[in-house]
Amino acid sequence: MNYHLKSRERGSSLSKQAIVVFVALYAVVIVLNTLVPNIFDALLLPIAKPLWKSESRVIGLIRAIPVFFLTKRHLNDALIIAEEKLALYETTEKNISLLRAENDALRELLGRTPIPKGVVASVLRTPAFSPYDSLIIDAGTKVGVKAGDLVLVGETPAGVVAESFASSAKVKLYSTSGERTPILLSASSTHMEALGRGGGNFEIAAPRDLPVEKGDIVTLPELHTAVFGVVEDVLFDPARAFQTILFRSPFNISEVRTVLIVSNP
């Protein structure tokens, strides 16, 4: 014998009401965000920023705790190693300065201006925290950061400023999944389009006969003096007319602490 399930009917009508209410609220949010772009971000980011800053300070303090338990001998050994490294870095820094000056001189000869100076910003949130693979930095319109500005990690282009607020900004990385970036394969001087795969990884669909090897350098056409990525693997299927080139950024985006924002004229 079958029994009529009244509770199921009541439940389904509740779900219908819930669907109507939530769809209406969602529509309101979308409309508000379209009419007044970033209205919610501008309200919430100033609250989140001090939290993130204090979090990084607390993490720094926690990391410093083991130092109190180290012996004098251990610290002395660490100091000697650090001094040796510093001496090495000082020599390298001098070489880099010379090469940079030479590079600037050559760029001037070629009619290219030296790499412009920009604003250094701390990274508040790395893509690991974001469902959108975005980077949040602590510099905004107050220091001249605006949407479209180029974001560099060292001298490597990492992305562009997507949204800028008073004292923070969101960065869209070139490696964000689904993003397409024009690139230049240095070995063959071939212009191609790279597809972002997230986390600093990229993919290129290239003709099968294009000579590419692991370790080849990838650059951006407009900034071809800076390394954009290094080829990690080449997937080759004899049945296909294309080969898949996989490359990644020379830095680990999750470990980046500061970036340079260069104004986009």
Next chain:
Amino acid sequence: MRNSKLRIIANIVVFAGVFLFPWWLTFLLAVVALFNIEWYIEIIIASFLLDVLYSIPINLYWGHEFVLTLVAIIAFIVSGPIKRRLIFYT
């Protein structure tokens, strides 16, 4: 009473997670709360906050900036019928 205590604890963890944890961990905790607390509407609010904090228009989501909120709304609506059909909740 037990349910309200659980709700308060879940809210503290989930809303702290919005600002401090990776997004997937916060969302996972919210989903766990959704299946353990009646009418856990906070999952939608937490997802909305995650969207506001981190969203940028990207090609992967066709430029939409409130994808996680939409997923949370669907999860909230679907959780009702799922709970009714699971023997665990009877």
